[in-house]
Amino acid sequence: MCIISPLSAQEAISIDSLIKTYKEKSLEPEEKLELLFELSYNSAIAAPERIAYGDTLVDLAKRLNNQDAMMKGHLYKAYAYMDMSDYDQDIQETLAAITIAKSIDSAYWAYLNNHLGFTYSKVNNNSEALRSFRKGLDILLNMENTEYYHLGALYFNFSDFYLRNNQLDSAYKYLELSKVSFDSINNDSHKYFLDGNLGVYYFKKGEYEKAKRLIESGADNSIESRPEAAVEYYNYLTDLAQEQNNYGEAKKYAERAISIGKNIRANSELANTYLNLYEIYLNRNDYAAALEHYKKHKAYLDSAINLPTIQRMANLRNEFEVANKQKEVDLMAKEAEIQSLRANRQRTVSIVSVTVVVLLSLLIFGLFNRFKYIRKTSRIIEKEKNRSDALLRNILPDETADELKENGRVKAKKFESVSVMFADFRGFTRYSEDMDPEELVRRVDFYFSRFDEIMEKFNLEKIKTMGDAYMCAGGLPFPSEDHAARMVMAAFEMAEFVEKVKQEDPDDPTRFEIRIGINTGPVIAGVVGTKKFVYDIWGDTVNIASRMESNSEPGRINVSENTYKIIKDKFECTFRGMVDVKNKGMMKMYFVNGLTEEKKKEVYREFNVTT
Incomplete structure (x- = not known):
């Protein structure tokens, strides 16, 4: 969960009124720029539409040579891509904003590194996340006038990062620093997020009762302002209930997370939710339902990773893993039958005569020699196959080589x-x-x-x-x-x-x-x-x-x-x-x-x- 620092005061303006004004009125460039700020930033507008407004904002800012507006346009697009779990585009837009912020010596440089670190943490790139957080903190601490809200947000994200990686002492230290920063400016908008993450800290320390009350407070009070955070908190509540063997309550929390997450495309959080449901149904011996939730877990997980250039390979890997999970579920469903077969086999083995043992020994010896021969031959074939594949990829692009191997020909492309x-x-x-x-x-x-x-x-x-x-x-x-x-x-x-x-x-x-x-x-x-x-x-x-x-x-x-x-x-x-x-x-x-x-x-x- 990320605390986002406010870049400008956002008034409660009707979205329909904003859009109507933008489309119907003849506006001066600067007036149009102000409207585009609202339309590309306002989370009440669907993310794809915000991206389109952000593109228009960046183009207009270029024509006006307004570097500050260009920077914010890229950042607002990054927010929209983050809401769509398209972290690759989120990172690209944030880096574009950082480049502009550095060139104009903007104070937003610190905040942008904070946001970049959070996005990297979403794709499990911990080294880049930590480096970005530290860069943002270094900038803030060296500013003449301390920006306590930004500092509190960055300390919170530091704490959240360490919490995700189970470094609990560091997580608690930065959570306290965040609270001190926010209290120094009498700002309580962060209260429920601090409560929620403190609850997660207690949960990971094993203090379940204290944790549950705080996480529920964070979840219930963040639905409107940060629904993605609410989904994550409900996932933690699901984990907590499972730890206490309360699977009915765990299912209730998971279903609450899904009802919120589907509306905002919180793919990475929903991947964890469906994994929890898979475990819940597996514990109930409902193997068919467990498998269906595991498939949804894989689908949301791959959607959050968002690597289009290897999507086909990812799909093949997913199908392989789902197939293996199907086998696992089938084996568990027939466990009683397997146990019975094992008992019968034990009785059969006990009455095998010495003659049969000798014959089996000879057969095993022959099969072993044949196995060695086949394995040796397979290694030679595999080595030659890899060699030919490497030669093919040396003269053709990977995509073209794959198409040639699969179809025997390559279709010309424009x-x-x-x-x-x-x-x-x-x-x-x-x-x-x-x-x-x-x-x-x-x-x-x-x-x-x-x-x-x-x-x-x-x-x-x-x-x-x-x-x-x-x-x-x-x-x-x-x-x-x-x-x-x-x-x-x-x-x-x-x-x-x-x-x-x-x-x-x-x-x-x-x-x-x-x-x-x-x-x-x-x-x-x-x-x-x-x-x-x-x-x-x-x-x-x-x-x-x-x-x-x-x-x-x-x-x-x-x-x-x-x-x-x-x-x-x-x-x-x-x-x-x-x-x-x-x-x-x-x-x-x-x-x-x-x-x-x-x-x-x-x-x-x-x-x-x-x-």
């Missing part, structure tokens, strides 16, 4: 926005004529191996190499928003690597200079061949990217107008003018200028990659 890069070495053909073939291959492999590492670092896809030319793409096989910027950063690293190698021994003829060209647009991607599979892309976007490279200069990154429009807010570019391109006519081209060390670190942090 991607609306992909960034394509070509890079080649200047004067390579002239050098290759005089070099030993083995040395030539070794040098090219030296460069291309490093390029492959850079592609993996920036989540880009190597397509192929053609002699000294290296081709890669971003935004496939999984579409992404920032593929153009990632491609530019990868191009910088490639150019820096080539230049570094050249500086080590400038007189060595195998120290090449590199030209790089990038274009962004739609492509068709697919696999060609029936035996030697090749993943390739086609389209005018690819041809233009090749022309960008051929019209580039050594050590420079030449981008098309399409790419420039996407990256211009993140990178400084120089317009080269209109350049005559073979088979294309006159085209606009731009050189991407190098980054300062400070700017480079900022971009690396944004992409969450190391320098």
Whole structure:
């Protein structure tokens, strides 16, 4: 349960009136901005609608160059995603808000780290949660004017974090610090949350009667203001009742949690609720009902985790676990029958003759030898299978490799926005004529191996190499928003690597200079061949990217107008003018200028990659 610090005073305004005013009245930009604050923040509005209002708020704030409004727009979207249990998007929006808060030296920086820590704790990333909490606390304690409400909220979340991880002494200490902070400003809006978490503390200490009264107070009084917290408190009450073998009361608390949680999509809390119901029905020997609640537990748990790129694998794993749970339930339901069969088997074994024992011994010996042979053969087959699978994934993207293995073919796909890069070495053909073939291959492999590492670092896809030319793409096989910027950063690293190698021994003829060209647009991607599979892309976007490279200069990154429009807010570019391109006519081209060390670190942090 998280205490959210108020960012602005929220008046009791009719939601319908707000929406009607926004849609029907002609408003000045600043007036529209104020309405969007209300509409994107107000928890009485459905989360998807708040996200849409938040998008509009961010766009308007950009046009008005209002950094503070942009920051709040991202934060309000984060709240909405948290209410939908979409923690991945919650974290992304919060990080965007933190970036803006740091740039304008906003006091909200501390609160944003507090919220980020709570979200990380929801996805069980304890190290990141604790780091964010500590960052927020450090900022607050170093402020000239102490923000006691924010401080109380952060201490409370520290306590909640330690409580979840059963570090009870630390949890109690920070709970007391939170109470002191709130009492210092005579603010009692936190009272029931403090009561509820103190009750959880007593519950985990084994003081059940004292715990029950406090947790019930926290649950009953947080339904209106923080229903997600109420669900969590009712889950604790369910656990407490089960500890006291009061399964009827436990079921009542669990059903109360469901009635509240379904209305707010509190998926992670509902996952715990259905797990509790599974245990309750299992204790009653109602195995069918137990299994149904276990399935719901898995469904809500996976919904809370929200990892779309591995959802198919997660579903397969869930089905496997549910199937195992079905077997477990079936075994428990037939326990009496199994016991009877065991007794009969014991009687049968007792009358087996010595001759049968000898024959069984010989049979076991033969089966054991056969088992060893089969196991050895299986290991060889498995090793070769893994090897072939690794080779396939080395030449095809994972998604494409899986589709090829499952269907025997890969359906071509169109991607609306992909960034394509070509890079080649200047004067390579002239050098290759005089070099030993083995040395030539070794040098090219030296460069291309490093390029492959850079592609993996920036989540880009190597397509192929053609002699000294290296081709890669971003935004496939999984579409992404920032593929153009990632491609530019990868191009910088490639150019820096080539230049570094050249500086080590400038007189060595195998120290090449590199030209790089990038274009962004739609492509068709697919696999060609029936035996030697090749993943390739086609389209005018690819041809233009090749022309960008051929019209580039050594050590420079030449981008098309399409790419420039996407990256211009993140990178400084120089317009080269209109350049005559073979088979294309006159085209606009731009050189991407190098980054300062400070700017480079900022971009690396944004992409969450190391320098």
